[in-house]
Amino acid sequence: MTVTIHPTAIVDEGAQIGEGSRVWHWTHICGGARIGKGCSFGQNVFVGNDVVIGDNVKIQNNVSVYDAVRLGDDVFCGPSMVFTNVYNPRSAINRKAEYRQTVVGKGVSLGANCTIVCGNTIGDHAFVGAGAVVNTDVPAYALMLGVPAKRKGWMCRCGTQLKGSGTITCECGARFEITATECKPL
Template identity: 70%
Template sequence: MSFYQHPSAIVDDGATIGDGSRVWHFVHVCGGARIGKGVSLGQNVFVGNRVVIGDDCKIQNNVSVYDNVTLEGGVFCGPSMVFTNVHNPRAYVERKDEYRNTLVRRGATLGANCTIVCGATIGDFAFVGAGAVVTGDVPDFALMMGVPARHVGWMSAYGERLELPLKGDGETACQYTGDVYRLTDGVVTRTVKDAL
């Protein structure tokens, strides 16, 4: 496979990294990691053994992607955002057999300095604001902000706020792509403009 690795980066034997990926300064990728094509790992990123990173993800500086985290394609991890994998850590108590899985679905954005408490699933194209602390599952296209994170709106796949109510039913189109978004019973679905 053909990827760029900065001389200061460490990629342990056994790790797989897809074509066109970039591994920047002081990155450490553990041997069990599976990383897709076109991924960017910014300065000082750590990737654990039991981690899967899909194609086209962008992981900014100072992010640690610990064991039991899976990122689907096109996920954006902002600078210094945090994943966890133990729900109740103690220095004196070994809990490596209690890791909880975290899944970040396709196209989601995790803003700078946000924290994802382990065990959560972040939905397709969800958007977690900078500094938010996510303690549970996040719906597709949801905008989450605050500590703890609250659902405050909806975001398009393009990354713009949608004019949809938090609850009830509604329909709107993204002004940039023309994609149509429908809210029905608390679930947002997207119809791509070219498929109309």
């Protein structure tokens, strides 16, 4: 298996890209990026130098993954979603030394046009809805919607919303213990 790179893409020397990954039209991957196996980068994606991306990550069109972003395995980044890395940017003030790290856990889905404000951690298998603005840490399995994003429920690893509390069995067979503040797999 090899890495597929479209002729219009720019992959800077030094970038590490895992086997089976695909880099499509007009994408730019900087030389310091570390990317896992089986990833897909849609049209017009930018990946910065200080970026770590796990295995089987899907980044859709028009997404910029800036320095200080860490994506776990099996993350889905929907079209035109946004990561930031400076909390209070100003054009006339260089704040590169103030980048805040953003950590996205395993199996997270980030919906189209959502924004992830820097310095936050998104827990494993969380689901951020389209257009939501995340400005705080997100617990594992949380369903986050709105501006600013609020937890509106819980999601299974398979992408099905979990209903109720106590011991819940998803339609895929996965079991969870759900309380008012957390969702734990059993």
